[in-house]
Amino acid sequence: MKITVKRGLDIKMKGVPNKIIAESNLSKSFAIKPSDFSNLTPKLLVKEGDSVKCGSPVFCDKYNDKVIFVSPASGVVDKIIRGEKRRILAVTINSDGKFTQKNTKAKDFSKLDREELKTDLLKSGLWPFLRMRPIDIIARPEDNPKSIFISSFDTNPLSPDYDFIMHNKSAEFNAGLELLNILTDGSVHLQIRKNSDEVFSNAKNVKTHLVKGPHPSGNVGVQMHEIDPINKGEVVWYINPQDVMILGRYSLTGAYDANKVISVGGENIDSPNYVKTISGSSIESILKGYKVIENSRFISGSPLTGKKVDKDGFLGFYHHQVSVLPEGNEYKFFLSEGWLSLGFNRFSASKSYPTWLMPKSKTYQFDTNLNGEERSFVVSGQYEKVFPFDIYPVQLLKSIVTNDIEKMENLGIYEVSPEDFALCEFVCTSKINVQEIVRNGLDLIYKECM
């Protein structure tokens, strides 16, 4: 199927990573953070001082103890960091640098049936890589998804280019796809772009779809909406292509090998490029080779959807990029660089700044300033321009704010996730935190209707 996404916006940010893979310093410390998973209440399975191997369980889902979360490295549990009300924020592991595996036997997965495979993936700690829509949480093992989606490209600003990262990785990728095919009665959909690498264009056991258009065309939510929209009661799973490779490596070797290549971008580092690292690594280890300018914000993930981390923080479980942007904590005089400036160097999707008259190749400086204050919702038609769903975004948000579940369902909440609203949040004149509203709505639906 060919899909053309018309409404959207490519954010032209300075600091796009060059296509060079730097070998990073191995992280000495790793973290597994329950906050990386929406709606998860963790139950600890280790104590401080316990020794762990790659693939050893660290905590599980309190309400479904089959879903476990495992250590990406071998070593000793260093700290269990707790926040308010003793909520677990992170479990950190001091690596011994050996990456000893808990399990070293490869299995012949083609002989397993679906239930056996599910049990195996759950035990190995690979299960959390599978996520589901609606709600956008870890897939529930009891579901039978109508299809599984993989987007082979990321359209977020400063995002990694999987065609580059996964070049020549067909064996691992196809091995992963084989497992996914066992998990669904429907198809595994792989969305590619024109000129995609052959790892994707020649992938086996998948239905490929050619996608064209600006961000968010790389979001699986948009792709599902076009290819196989989710109705009430239906479940679709999705997984990141690099995580498919982790499944593939497990299938080939039996090891929990959470190696990945991430993009490190942003204006505040000297030479943005790609870094080979391991899931849960410390940000410090990832940025060791870079010169970082003072007063920076470190983001695990994309500037649109990622999480703010401290410099001594850790890479998120689902994140494949780190962005370093200037903090915008300075006043801007209204005429020179503030709200009434001519703004030739300010990026705006609205036509009230001259961005739209500039050459398309121009890149812009971004900082984390809100560029205004939060206001009531005034301007209409703005979200619709960057929201390529057949859904009324503002009305859906209003139904969420008023906790009107029936209306949320009617207006299509089952099809969306916060990341699909990231651009709405970006362009919002009234600076409303749209993604948070959507997350709250999904949490309510999960509690009441699932």
Added chain:
Amino acid sequence: MKFLRNIFDNAHKTLSSSEKTKKFFPLVDAFDTLMFTPNHVTKKGSHVRDAIDLKRTMMLVIIALIPCLLFGIYNTGYQHFRVLGELEVITFWEIFFKGALVVLPLVVVSYGAGLFVEFIFAIKNGHTVQEGFLVSGMLIPLCMPADVPLWMVAVATIFAVVIGKEVFGGTGMNILNVALTARAFLFFAHPTKMSGNEVWVTGFSELKGENYASLVSSANPEGVVDGSSGATALGDLASFMQDSPVLENTQAFQAKYSLMDSFLGFIPGSVGETSALMCLIGAALLLWTGIASWRVISSFFVGGFVMATILNLIGGNGYFELPAIHQLMLGGFMFGMVFMATDPVTAAHTNAGKFIYGFLGGFLGILIRMVNPAYPEGIMLAILIANVFAPLIDHMVIQNNINRRLKRLKTA
């Protein structure tokens, strides 16, 4: 800029030092954020944000209103000297100065009264001042007759801001256009100052008194005939529907108010509404910057044109026979279309709904104006009606979307 920054920082410090003065924070904050985009950084969600904010959006609308304001000032002076018959002997700057003397107080009173209410509500509710009134404050004087007493403007503005906006929760929550609420309030509460033949030209009622004859006699005698009327074009047109029309037929009307004069705006009317050309310049800026909805403006124009054409075809009297395009250049049609109907808060919010909403506004505006000549200001009433219907229109559009989704569920 450091100097200015320090002043605000000190002001904030002084205010926050005592509980009593803390509540005046919105006052300083409003001016601070006017001069400086604050140093707030993103805390949740997207880490980077678009450069646009509500201040810029509102300011661009005000800039778009400036041509109308300047022409309104000139035309107010122009009409004044026209009835005096002194146009020949007076300079451009004298005309402009006379107009400014009348119009600027209206602007000052409108902003003063409105912002006063906004500040009181902000202090009372402990929130910052939102920018909504910046545009309303300019629209209110521009949709008033030049001769309206200042105290009425103040009362109408306070009524509109309190009853039209704040009771609903402030900026972004109102159902009716604030500026039109102010106008409608005066229209029904003080009709003698808002309609008829004597309020559109400043000083007209005084001139009509005893001194009038002596005032005009010194000037061009032709000015007496011309100056005898302070009525608007629509007022003259409405008289076609009565037993004794002011003018004999449509041709006589077209001779008095040529299409060109109506387009350029050298006719009596509310301060800012008379010039279609200036409205179009404003429209061009608003459409170019994407602030006004082209859907509303285009469908509003089409709606008005269709209705005017229908009545044109029916014919039968001098009013109905006026060509549609001339009809649309008169009264508040263009001004309402560009600046009032496009208010994003009170217009329909869905893209499909905007077409219906705009069409309804234009269609009803001409219908009310022409079929009920007691209300030549049909556009004001039509936009208010369309405002009331906008949520219903949106509801229909959204229900359509919901049904589409339900149908997919059934076939799946």
